[in-house]
Amino acid sequence: MDHASCVLCGEEAETARHLFLHCNYAAGIWYAVCRWLGVFAVLPADVMMSYGLLVGCGRNKKIRKGFAIVWMAFIRVIWKVRNERVFNNATVEVTDAVDMVQRLSWQWYLNKMASSSCLLYEWIWNPCECMLR
Template sequence: MTSHFFLHCKVAWKIWVDIQLWLEVNMVTPSNLLTHWRCWDGLGQNTKELKRGFRIIWHASIWAIWKTRNNIIFNNAGIEVQEVVEEIKMLSWKWNLSRLKIQVCLFYEWCWDPKWCMGVLRH
């Protein structure tokens, strides 16, 4: 049931696809949440900052999907996948700024290239 809500329902799957496009990564969605975490954790192998940043983005995604699911169930709300993706970008940007102590990165820069903001492409 958990895997369905967070990974395999149509809305969650589309959110993950959009997040992967944003991050320019590609992975097959595994059958369960723990394996998804392990795969996701392996995407940021380039640097410690990237690994930690990807972890924060994963947690922000799970949190946003959870809140969206609850809003649909308890408030009979509709869903716009792009709004959830934008919420994930905003939340992960704020969390990365405060937790990773990355160089100041404006929100539009984060949306454009979060890897750059995490220092991966800087010299």
């Protein structure tokens, strides 16, 4: 069976595991998001383990719910960047993708969870503090 190469790195077959975690591009986003959240997490073996690992790093229920939203934004951004590459031949830098994760997760968080407002700069500066409000 012939597998298409990953459009983000061109190094391996594009599987869900590779695209969302083990591609060098996705791994760069994963580690940057973990640093932003203040957690230390290695790349897990599969996509669902990444959810459990990230959410499990939350020290309480509010932060775990916030981390779940960030994880969903992480997945969504990688898929969006992949489709931009496939359909528009556009390239998005890792730093820009991380910015997209931060902004999207902030929007989703405000729509789903926030009982008080959290400005974007506050979210980017200290997301866990916003999650505790």
